[in-house]
Amino acid sequence: MMGSYFIDVATTMNILFIHQNFPAQFKFLAPALVRQGHVVHALCMRQPSHAGQWQGVQVHTYKAERGSAADVHPWVKDFEAKVIRGQACWEAAQALKAQGFVPDVIIAHHGWGESLFLKDVWPHAKLGIYCEFFYNQHGADAGFDPEFPVREQGNANRLRLKNLNNLLHFDDADAGISPTHWQASTFPEPFRNRITVVHDGIDTQAVAPNPAVRLTLKTSAGQQISLSRQNEVVTFVNRNLEPYRGYHVFMRALPELLRRKPQARILIVGGDDVSYGARPEGGRKWKDIFASEVRPQISDSDWSRVHFLGTVPYQYFIPLLQLSSVHVYLTYPFVLSWSLLEAMSAGCAIVASDTKPLHEVIRHDETGRLVNFFDPAELAQQVCALLDDPAARQRLGANARALATSTYDLNTVCLPRQLDWVTALGRVIM
Structure with a gap:
């Protein structure tokens, strides 16, 4: 031819x-x-x-x-x-x-x-x-x-x-x-x-800030609590709670975080299986291992403010992000989660691990704050600092949403x- x-x-x-x-x-x-x-x-x-x-x-x-x-x-x-x-x-x-x-x-x-x-x-x-x-x-x-x-x-x-x-x-x-x-x-x-x-x-029109959002949760004790943007809410989201996504680091930050912020609610989303990496020995669950590790350092009243929500249907997941005062995302150098970009689109103030996958989307103190993956004390300090600074949360959340809409809009x-x-x-x- x-x-x-x-x-x-x-x-x-x-x-x-x-x-x-x-x-x-x-x-x-x-x-x-x-x-x-x-x-x-x-x-x-x-x-x-x-x-x-x-x-x-x-x-x-x-x-x-x-x-x-x-x-x-x-x-x-x-x-x-x-x-x-x-x-x-x-x-x-x-x-x-x-x-x-x-x-x-x-x-x-x-x-x-x-x-x-x-x-x-x-x-x-x-x-x-x-x-x-x-x-x-x-x-x-x-x-x-x-x-x-x-x-x-x-x-x-x-x-x-x-x-x-x-x-x-x-x-x-x-x-x-x-x-x-x-x-x-x-x-x-x-x-x-x-x-x-x-x-x-990311459908940034569907996943957008909502100042009027309210969410009612049932605690492990069977009580119902209603949360709004007026509450201090820290969110942590993964498909499964495991070391690859920094669950162990987040849990080790909780004793200090809960001590310093006596009104904060901690909402943890994720299953107890393993998506990445090895399973723990003896048929145990990573979720239980690290909860048990930090539990002796946390009083009963503070532990009552930690809510494990399991896997959450999507229609409730977006309101949860909209409710967040500070969203924490940690990961090994691995595949970047959709949930991070959804949190950015929702206008969350984000504290994230200073690992390579994050560098494309989180610029320190512009679209979020970066912390050493292995430092629970630094993680707790940055979360508390943002909870104490509404203006910084607003600025970081607005910048995160702007990046999500300009670069990742569906x-x-x-x-x-x-x-x-x-x-x-x-x-x-x-």
Whole structure:
């Protein structure tokens, strides 16, 4: 064929999403592509609530028929699990192909291995992968917290093999998308040059300050308390309460914080499972371990002001952020949580750990305050200082919201850029 030219297929694309927990990070992007007129399908692990159709997306489910072998080498146990999921997704893709569906573009969160073999089913489809994190032996989460050293012999070897899934995708993927510059920076060259940084997006109109907000909570003693912006409220939010997100540091700051602020209410959101890192020994829960550690230092009356709320439905989560006087966010050098940007969008005054993922969004004493991750005393001091300074809270919260709306707004910034990325991915060079 003589010469080359671009054919823009964006108006007629068949698009396939891959995510074991679909829609997850694609909950805004997939319906937006439907609204543009594309034919959109998704493959995910078996979730009956999503089977069939979801906001115009045809959702197909699959499940792995087996788990990892008990005697598999521990260094490759993670990769075996990804291969098992990849096989299950590959079989579902074969069935979808037999029904006549041929995607122009596949967009996959490849972290669990589902998309490992999809190019073998549709070799001409363009593959874009969601680049959440690349494991590194230095400069990220591994070895960051000396309180929890990795005792497993050969851990560096295990980490190297943990990246097999990433490395195998680099050969197949045509492009990547990553929510933050720091997360993209964990990926090695030359693939890093193919990663576009666009956050998933925050609906800053829905997540906005509300001075009139009120929230009624039931305490562990069965009493109801009603809180408003007139109360001193400190919030701490994570999917699960665990060291990766600084739960141990936050709990160790509580005795001093509660002593100095006798009216403050502490609202802690998060489950008692583990999302990241190792589980504690003996079947215990990180939540209980660190609560038990600090409890002898806290009087009964002060402890009654600490409220563990568990996992909170989203319709109550936003009022909780709007209620916050000071929001605390701590993390290892790891994936940045949506909840931080939602707190910024809600206008929270934020105290955060001075770790690399935070440097993109928290500028010290401009959009929040940064503290040493390992220093509970400094954390307590900064939280108390902000509780005593309404003007500083107002300034930091307003600046945090301004950054959220200008850089991370779903409808004006992130979603248009995501759609542009999909359009570019769908261009065919002939």
